Amino acid sequence: MVATTGLLVCLVLATVACLGYLVPTLAVLRRRRAYLRAPTCTFTVLVPAHNEEDALPRTLRSLAALDYPRELVRVCVIADNCTDDTARIAREAGVTCLVRYDPVNRGKGYALAFGLERVLKGAPDVVFVLDADCALNRDALQALDATFATGADAAQVAVRSRNADDGPAGFVAAVGAAFDDSTAAGWDRIGFSVPLRGTGMAFRRSVFARVPWDAFGATEDAEYAQRLRAARIRVRYCGGAEVSCEAPPSVADLCQQRRRWRGAGLLASKPLVLAYLAFTTLVSIVCGFVIWPAAIVSVIAILYLRAMWIVGLSPKRLGLLLKSPVVVARLSWVTLAGVVRRSSSWQRTARPLESTRRAA
Template identity: 30%
Template sequence: MDSTIITFMNEFNFLMFLLFAFMYSYQIFYMFVAFKAKQNKYTEMQNIHPHKFAVIIPARNEELVIEQLIKSIKNQNYPENMIDIFVVADNCTDNTAQVAEKAGAIVRERFNKIKIGKGYALDYMLKIIENEYSSSKYDGYFVFDADNLLDENYIAEMNKTFNQGYRVITSYRNSKNYDQNWISAGYALWFLHEAEYLNLPRMVLNSSCAVSGTGFLVHADVFKDNGGWIHHLLTEDIEFSVSQIIKGEKIGYCRNAVFYDEQPVTFTQSWNQRLRWAKGFYQVFSKYGRELISNIFKGKRNSFSCFDMTMMIMPAMLVSSISILVNGLFYLAIFMGIFEGKGMLHGATMGILNSFVWYYGILFVLGVMTTLTEWRKIHCSGWKKIAYTFTFPIFMFTYIPISVVALFKNVEWKPIAHTVVKSLDDVR
């Protein structure tokens, strides 16, 4: 009896692994596409048509870091009269508004304890721009978090992609504090992988990319058609991406537009942030999942993009949650004496360890591959770059309990303090 049960659990865990591998096997093809794209020589495009842009920065108690972001925008290799900077000091209790205004931004303060979050702040500022600065006629809007820093060619490079006809564009997300610890490195390494091994191949294959939190550009007509920023789930960036893709919008990626942001460094901060992300993914799937899946089978131009987004927002967390739930119940049954037999606990543990080794190996390969190809862009000592490839799978494994807790817990948006005060020169 005990060998039969152990065999069943081992087969169950192996089946979960195969299901996971099957669902994401297309991303292996992405990697080959990315490798080939990286080998192609970059052809410089002329910036023949500079557009006028508004930069919107939602900021909540960001007096330490926002000045450096504004300076990096002011130092762009782009016509200064074609960029206006708008800061929403959102429910601030510090000097964010004063610091931003002194640095050269147009600042508006917002106080609302009910409608809390980045989406509401964005919509607030979009309406102010529409009502007070309509004569400026902005062609597009950049969205940044207050802790970001921009490479001096960022806006010029994004403008080139904008001139190709893309109405929503995301960019290359690097980190200000990659070297701080294994948590900040885990975030940063995933964002680098997401940029070059997900968005780059999507761009090459003429599919749609996805906006990830910050560092993106939206055509003015998109906001006009949407009626402002209307996305207020816990992951408003993914909700925006999914809703635009369903409408047939193709989101572009500009790999030569580099920005840096600050990653959490404590596990408590990381847990709270990723718990919100996990809950937000569930919310997005609940709201848009049926339409996404329906579009996969309609044979439209965005069918594959809808499949890609479906894989992005749901299956990994769902499969992980089911797996941990079944294994948890099995262990509970052993400890309660429901399953008895010599070696039952040992056999079950060995089966889980085997699964762990397989998953660790895959994530380790992803981390090593990304680290090697992005080596020069990772601002960190060489030994830390190598060490963090070993901790990267552990960081990713912590999503498993987070995704389970998110299924049952009521999650609210919580601000994360940003304290890494660096200029662009300091980072590089």
């Protein structure tokens, strides 16, 4: 009796988790009609960069190609504790470069605080945070301008992974990013705040007056999002703006990145949720419950197939799909291990080009 009750509780929790993915996905199936307006917002694009001489040029080229009035955009790179040519590359590209050296207070959160203190003096309407290894689509600022015109105080744009073919780790990251975008769009449609994702974050200047930036941990985005929720500031989702980046192509580097991300909490880990659903389903079937767990698995499978369709399918990616469970299992373990041992310091994730050099 006790075992049956415990199993039913597990199935209820699994159903709640499944609905947490299904409801927002259904909400976003009906698309809203986009509308055009004359741009009015002034943007400062803040690019924190630590030893990004290889990735930064592509990021700056994407910013130079933005379809938005140049007089309304300022780009500012923060060369944070760099030992390479990041600062020189930024200056040669004609953008503002702030150089920061602080061997004690290291990490993206400190770099952003350093940059915000200086760029806010220029009184931009919106500050947009873009990682130095990311690119932005040409219409991004137009979409954000329209979002802030509706009264938004903060927004998170879509984040896409552009290296889905770089092994099972790259494929898992790409599908996970597409899945996150779908659920975020749905939660926004329903009226909820969406998670911040570290890159592609936009804030109205007045937000920093109400909630000063003091997120200095390993997951600075989750820390600041929590403070925004406490201040009842909703983060909107802006799907018309897209950040594209490359996920770590090796499983080891992806796990390192997730060790830092696990500070966002257990429920924020899709691999851990998937592992829980798989375990609950297996135990339920062994105990004679079939229809209920089968329905849960079917819904999750359909939602992830939709994410894979968004990423794009090919014979190679189908092969990578077969290797994905091993990656998901490792990521689940990384997150679960974080209950005992949390990452207290910031660690920069290796870039794909660096991983290639290391392998060579």
